Amino acid sequence: MGQTTTIRSEVEKFMESEKLTLSDVGRRTGLNVGTLSMVITGGRIMAVSQLDRITELMGLHEGYFYELYIEENIAAAQPNWRRLRPFIFRCAELNKLDYIQQITDWLLDSVVYCPVLFEAAEELLQEGKKAAAAILYEGVAVTEHSQHSERLALCQYRLFTIRLGEDQTHNLQVAAQFEPYIERLDEVLQLDALKDLANVYRSLREWDKVDKIAELMGTRGRMHYFAERRQHRRGEDPYSKLSRPLFVYIVYSDLLRGSVCEERGDYEQALEFASRYDDLSWVKERDEDTEHWKRLFQGWAKANFYVSTLFSGDFSVLYDYVDYFETNKDEFLLSLLNIVDAANRSNVNIDDILLRFELEIKSLGEQLEGTVIYSKRFKAERYSRLLSELSKYFLQQGQYKVGFKYLLECLQKSSIISNETIIIKCVGLFESFREYAASETQVAYQILFREVYRNEKNHRFAVSSH
Template sequence: MEHAPTIRSTIETELKQRGYTFSSFSKISGINRGTFSTMLNSNPPKPISVRQMDLITKALGYPEGWLYELYIDECFHEGKGHWKRIKPFLLRCVELGRKECIQRVLSRLTEDLSYVSTVFEFAEELHEGGRENEAVPFYECVIENERYYHSERLAISQYRLFRIQLGTNAEENLKLTILFSPFLDRLPEAYQLDALLQMANIYSSLHKWSQTIFCSQKLLELTKRIYEYRVAQDNINHEDIEPYSSERSLVVYYGQALLMQAFSLQKQELYQEAKKIVLRYADLSWFKGLDEVGQREVEKLKMYATANGYVLDLLIGDKSNLEKYILLLEENEKEILPGILTLLEVANKQSFNIDNILKRFSGYIQKFSENEDALYMDDYCNFNLQLAIYQFNFNDYTAGINTVLKNIKLATMVNNSSVFAQSIILFEKYKNFATECQYNELTIHKENFGKNFNFAF
């Protein structure tokens, strides 16, 4: 019966076949002759470090990672995990993308569940070092092996995966939100803040207004509770309030919670209720502990309040501030897409012509399709939908159908079933104006969307 090769037997075979002695190989590898000898000949043999393994590999002319499959046993001498060897080995596996080695190490390591906390700490180190995607298998390992369902470690791992996996696919983002939501309340408060903001944004992108308001209200309540506690502590200590250890300034969460509530009410045509909320974030200069970033956020929210006040006036039929709104958009380029989207919605509801405004912003409109940010893409999809309705309202049927087809293709790319369905309905409404070529294009988009969702039209 043949024995499986070990890392030492493999190295010894290579040395013999090439005629190397310990002395001669020491010179080309840079490993001390005595050290090299004890790694192969002493009883028990001296452990081989990851660095030494890489030096041996390089000296023998093999690609990086040549001995990694065999090195796994070196990490588990006598069946016990040795973290001082495992950690540097995992780091090298991360650098080289050796996912199969990572999985094998984690599988053996978690035979002893006391190592789950160590794996979690390693994942957090990778995350803090900017290697979020590389940390995924380690967070997944924690989730699979954590014994205590209510542990903070498990909740943070679920939160990290939720954030890392968010992308441009609106439906997938919703699935991730639903999977993560049971762990929300087990997170440290600093993480809850950003999780709630992310969840509110995702629900808003899918026009789920009641869920958006629920998350926004919960975010507002949490922010107020944290803020009031910190201000009370500050009054006791007679010191300036320190920045909170969250991803963003506290005033960001406070302001965004109010802004999203107002937006959701606006979308439900509850304009007077929305106006009341807008007034609450129009001036947040009273907020204590504002750093430079926080002060900039207060100014930004002030601008949003002014803009949204104009929008609500337009929606109830008051056009007296229309030009002021246009000028405000021109001064804030990032607000042009949502701003024109709003103007299209108003024009479609109230049947007034905004051709001159669309022409005024035509240069910006051409750039909209180049931005692939998930939330931006949602605005762009809805922009195309409203633009098509506007074009149909003014009898520009060819342009309207082309815009709808463009939007169906975009909805397919980002898997937004809501926009896709609305666009299909709009096409069907004006199908008598479509050419054979446009019908053929629609068929192709339907097939592509059906493949993504595994159903046929």
């Protein structure tokens, strides 16, 4: 389209070439003839829904005229939210994010549009249009950066959840950027924010952070739980916006802190925490959701009793643990990781267990595909750790072919999620057992290592540039 091209001129040219009258266009588009006349003559600004119908009639792709539409009907006029909102949502449907960015930048010359843009972002997020919502949240956050408002903190919380991905280095940066904003959130919403932040740091194995955040979540959860009991009697329910029943934040705090104790080798304290979320007699609610969460935590308490016992060197509970996770398929990945890890620490042979679940182990990688990103992040990290522990186990057992197979797969998977800790562990394992590697294994390792090195170098450059 030339510099003097307008939507009106293009429509008129089309009508002339197709020998169409306004009545013809109205009939084919379902638009009122009077409205069409006003739109085409320039007496009325066209709605985006009207533009879409005319564009379809002309046989052009969706959004063909949007750039001109912005120039003619939006940027050249006074802001009109009733017109802009449908345009933003339509651009989100078509993934035309540049136009959303353009409109957002233009509107946010004035802080008066922050509330409506924030509400639009909330709706887009609910519809699953995360990239479009992120543009609005970012715009509002930049505009209100000096306001110290709750809306600013909520924008940062939403951006935190949107930006998380599989790359662990990136996730660490995202978590660190969000952490200072938690205290500015609504007191109740802080519980969900603390839960989400603790989960990210847990996947990153930042145990000091996990312990600090989990302790704070537990303290505030207890405070709110008893406040909730008084307010509930008055018919108030300030906690309905939480993603979990209120008591969950208390017992999840204990579960997280127990995990920290396990990692620090304090198995006695880990068992103490497990006993806390095993005994939930203090929870007074009896609804179905509450009972569901109580069963989950009591199951996890049982599993973590087995884990702490194994890690302390007592393998008398090994096959009880195997029986447990065999009937709890959702726990298979983590349970197997715990067993192999414990076996490596105590140099215990578990060949029979690995043979028993050989098919399930092979299918674990495939199960990660298609998983929602929030859980996939944790599963990918755990799967990489499992591959690392399996590699170590088989290499130490002298089963070098199998051990190196797992090592190469681990190196590849860890590179994808940018988990430097596991990458370094893989390199150390290979060097320790290099003399037992077949020539083709050594060649495959060198090729893969160079690829990992390039990926890490490019990733660090991208992060530093960002």
